[in-house]
Amino acid sequence: MDFRILGPLEVSDGGRAVALGGIKQRSLLAILLQNPNGIVSKDHLLAELWGDAPPATAENSIQVYVSRLRKELGPDRLTTRPPGYALRVDASELDLGKFKRLRAEGRPHEALALWRGPAYEDLAYEPCVQAERARLDELRLVTLEERIDDDLANGGHADLVGELEAVIAEHPLRERLRGQLMLALYRSARQAEALQAYRMARRELASELGLEPGGELRRLETAILQQDPALDPPAEVPTAGSLLVVPSSIERLDDLLALATSLAAPLVLACVVPANEVSAATSALAARARELPEARAAAFSSPEPGPDLARLAEREGCELILLQGAPLEGAARVVVETARCDVGVLTSAPRDGPVLVPFGAGRHDWAALELAARVARATGAPLRLIGAVTGRRGRDASRLLADASLIVQRRSGVVAEPVLARPGRRAVFEHARGAGLLVVGFPDRWREEGLGRVRDALVADPPAPTVFVRRGAAADAPAMTRFTWSLTGSAP
Known part of the structure; x- marks a missing residue:
């Protein structure tokens, strides 16, 4: 039998929901569950x-x-024990017990997954559970x-910002x-916003409590101002994922391998x-695979090559699929989608x-920069980032590009050189003409909102060898800032 209090009060027996009756009857059960296996006196229940x-x-x-609950729970489960009653609950039957065990084992993600809402959510206005609700909410x-x-220790910082706010x-x-x-x-790479978050905390504490932030928060502000290396994200563990390389024909395989072999992953x-x-x-593929370290090969026919290639990549645990051709045509579009x-x-x-x-x-x-940094590190080619020279209120992207370069250096040891240019198609094309790879x-919502004018032009007439990168749904993808105007031609 399972007793669940981390959310609405529920009891199930072999998957069958147990009828718990009205508010007072459910409240009585809640009081007993606050003292499982102990005797709860009638006087305490009355009060x-x-x-x-x-x-x-x-x-x-x-x-x-008690009689109604006993019929549902079983006579051996709810017993009369002078001066009151006792509810027998094994440690493994109460979700709160499971929660505490998982937390003690250092598994907070799994522990929190047991919560279905605030504790005793269906009894939110009953006095008998108010103190316990407050205690469990704090826990x-x-x-x-x-x-x-x-999550911070494991490099999940970018995905935490919205949740923390x-x-x-x-x-x-x-x-x-x-x-x-x-x-x-x-x-x-949002140092200014980190300092603004400190100022907001200080104002809130002063306004509500008349207090300054504690020593730990003050020390963190100082460390941010000094760009203390101890605050840097943890070093990334190299991925063991492979790359699925899909040429448009056997004859064009070398074009893809020129890029794929620079990414240092099994193919x-x-x-x-x-x-x-x-x-x-x-x-033919097997012959080429024998020339490459850790490479495997397969050819097949399919009436639906796009879905089959996507399934093959997932089955093989691939981190990246490399294809050839136009990104929004034929099987390539299906794979991208x-x-x-x-x-x-x-x-x-x-x-x-x-x-x-x-x-x-x-x-x-960021997905594009991640791949570009891997290519630059392998080939020794310069890595350059194009950002807008002016934006709203005269701002430019130089600070943003500097932050990005520092992150790339921490992750891959490659220095990303900033290139400031006017927003829009013409500047990107001018700088790209001499590039070895663009x-x-x-964008994530390209199907709903389109690619934008600049990307449309790059798809139609790429000024240099170009690889279009789409971040996968299963990938851990940090979003560094909301400063996303460089390919649209206008500031947000």
């Missing part, structure tokens, strides 16, 4: 259910509630802070949450061919020259 002035029928009502919040610490709105005086937000912002070579060519294509991993579509073989990324720090731009990110 908790009706306060200082119980009605004359109160004792009879308790007996009725849940502390565990959430522990889980956020875990929402939690702080509900709990504005918790300094630990404020510090976690400051650290998440700083590690996401899976695959080609979709007519049924009568599968054997020959497999032999459906694959859970990252997808790159290459227009032509890379050549000598710098690796160039039009960069506005959106989630999609790496362009697809």
Whole structure:
């Protein structure tokens, strides 16, 4: 039997929901669950259910509630024990017990997953559970802070900012949450916003409590101002994922391999061919695979190559699919739309020259920069980021590009050189003409909102070998800032 209090009060027996009756009967069960396996006196039940002035029928009502619950729970489960009653609950049957065990084992994510809402949510206005609700809400919040610490320690800073802002709105005086937000912002290359978060915390504490922030929060502000290396995100663990390399034909495989072999990952070579060519294509791919370290090969025919390639990538645990051709046509479009991993579509073989990324720090731009940094590190080519020279109120992207360069240096050891240019198509094309590879990110909502004028022009007539990158749904994709105007031609 399972007893669940972390949310609405529920009991199930072998998957069957147990009927718990009305508010008073459910409240009586809630009181017993606050003291599982212990004796709860009738006097305590009377006081908790009706306060200082119980009605004359109160004792009879308790007996009725106990009788009904006993029918549902079983006579051995709810027993009469002078001077009251006892509810037998094994440690593994109560979700609160499971929660405490998981938390003690250092598994806060799994512990928090047991919560379905505020504790005793269906009894929110009953006095008998108010103190327990407050205690459990505090326990849940502390565990959430522990889980956020875990996420920060594992490089999840960029994905935490929105969550922390929402939690702080509900709990504005918790300094630990404020510090976690400051650290998440700083590690996401948003130093100014991290300092603004400190100022907001200081104003809130002064306004509500007349207090200055505690020593830990003050020390964090100082460390941010000094750009203390101790605040840097943890070093990334190199991924063991492979790359699925899909040429448009066997003859064009070398174009893709010129890019794929620079990404330092095991390769899976695959080609979709007519049924009568599968054997020959497999032999040709296998021959090339033997020349490469850790490479495998397969050819197949398919009436739906796009979905089959997406499934193959997932089955093989691929981190990236590299295709050839136009990104919004044929099977490539289907893969771009459906694959859970990252997808790159290459227009032509890379050549000598710098690796160039039009960069506005959106989630999609970071995906492009990540791939570009890997290519630059492997080939020794310069890595350059194009940002807008002016924006609203005369701002430019130089600080943004500097922040991005620092992050790239921490992650891959590659220095990204800033290139300031006017927003729009013409500047990107001018700088790209001498590039060895142009790496362009697809915005997340490209299907609903389109690619934008600049990307449309790059798809139609790429000025250099170009790889269009789409961040996968399953990927961990930091969004460094909301400063995303470099490919649109206008400031937000």
